Amino acid sequence: MHNLLKGKRGIITGALDQNSIAWKVAEKAHEQGATFVLTNAPIAMRMGEIKVLAEKTGSEIIPADATNVEELTNLYTQAQEILGGKIDFILHSIGMSVNIRKNIPYTESNYDYFMKGIDVSALSLHKMLSVAKKMDALNEGGSVVALTYMAAQRTYPFYTDMADIKAMLESIARSFGYHYGVEKKVRINTVSQSPTKTTAGTGIKGFGDFYDFADSIAPLGNADAESCADYCITLFSDLTRMVTMQNLFHDGGYSSTGVSTEVMERLSQQ
Numbered sequence: 341m342h343n344l345l346k347g348k349r350g351i352i353t354g355a356l357d358q359n360s361i362a363w364k365v366a367e368k369a370h371e372q373g374a375t376f377v378l379t380n381a382p383i384a385m386r387m388g389e390i391k392v393l394a395e396k397t398g399s400e401i402i403p404a405d406a407t408n409v410e411e412l413t414n415l416y417t418q419a420q421e422i423l424g425g426k427i428d429f430i431l432h433s434i435g436m437s438v439n440i441r442k443n444i445p446y447t448e449s450n451y452d453y454f455m456k457g458i459d460v461s462a463l464s465l466h467k468m469l470s471v472a473k474k475m476d477a478l479n480e481g482g483s484v485v486a487l488t489y490m491a492a493q494r495t496y497p498f499y500t501d502m503a504d505i506k507a508m509l510e511s512i513a514r515s516f517g518y519h520y521g522v523e524k525k526v527r528i529n530t531v532s533q534s535p536t537k538t539t540a541g542t543g544i545k546g547f548g549d550f551y552d553f554a555d556s557i558a559p560l561g562n563a564d565a566e567s568c569a570d571y572c573i574t575l576f577s578d579l580t581r582m583v584t585m586q587n588l589f590h591d592g593g594y595s596s597t598g599v600s601t602e603v604m605e606r607l608s609q610q
């Protein structure tokens with residue numbers, strides 16, 4: 341154990357089940373000496389799995405819909421009471437598109453669903469940061485990480501409206517990162533993760549084939565949820581105290597590779 345997060349207090353969103361990236365982050369943060377609260381939308385609580393994680397990591401659960409400013413205010417109030425002080429790190433691990441869930445093609449997007457996707461998956465980061473700033477709930481030098489995907493930079497047709505929504509999420513991280521950095525040296529970054537076998541990931545049409553494709557392009561192969569969690573821990577730690585307003589690729593080299601010999605050989609065999 342390195343105790344990289346010893347003495348730090350955190351809020352971890354998005355742990356739905358054992359496959360969730362946030363679940364692994366919580367396990368690793370616990371291993372590294374952090375104390376934190378877990379939070380998720382009240383509807384996700386009903387599945388009950390999060391209680392297993394809470395027990396395992398000695399943490400409490402505070403339900404909060406990340407689109408609801410009142411519930412977020414309550415989240416910060418309770419989190420500071422439970423943890424005994426201001427917050428040092430936040431993981432934003434929240435994503436949902438009704439258009440994807442309903443298999444609606446991008447060009448025929450339903451706009452009510454689109455707005456819902458923006459609210460849940462991008463504006464929720466702004467709301468979490470804005471409420472924290474108003475309440476002065478974060479410690480100086482605190483670190484916020486939000487998870488994103490490369491469809492914000494390059495087109496992946498099956499990712500539909502989430503591509504635009506992730507672009508907005510990354511922009512919010514930069515914009516808010518400026519203001520919160522100037523005011524309180526709070527750092528805000530996005531981690532652009534490989535395709536990962538989670539509830540949100542596998543809900544995307546053709547995910548399995550695409551997962552294999554990305555795996556055969558990336559020199560190191562796809563990054564799994566556990567290694568993503570390790571990367572998030574470094575970003576919460578003081579070792580990365582001067583890193584902010586960045587979109588950081590965590591993808592085994594996928595984003596810098598045009599094509600791999602493996603894919604070329606497969607194509608030439610067809």
Ligand SMILES: NC(=O)c1ccc[n+]([C@@H]2O[C@H](COP(=O)([O-])OP(=O)(O)OC[C@H]3O[C@@H](n4cnc5c(N)ncnc54)[C@H](O)[C@@H]3O)[C@@H](O)[C@H]2O)c1
Nearest residue numbers: 354356360361381384406434435487535536538539540541
């Ligand atoms: N799985 C992948 O392939 C992949 C790749 C890159 C980035 N990401 C991103 O990682 C993040 C975590 O997703 P995951 O893959 O671990 O899947 P997941 O389904 O385990 O997590 C998504 C979480 O969002 C929560 N959520 C949905 N609506 C909410 C709301 N209104 N308020 C609060 N929480 C809400 C869900 O309850 C769930 O816990 C998402 O932002 C996702 O886009 C995933």
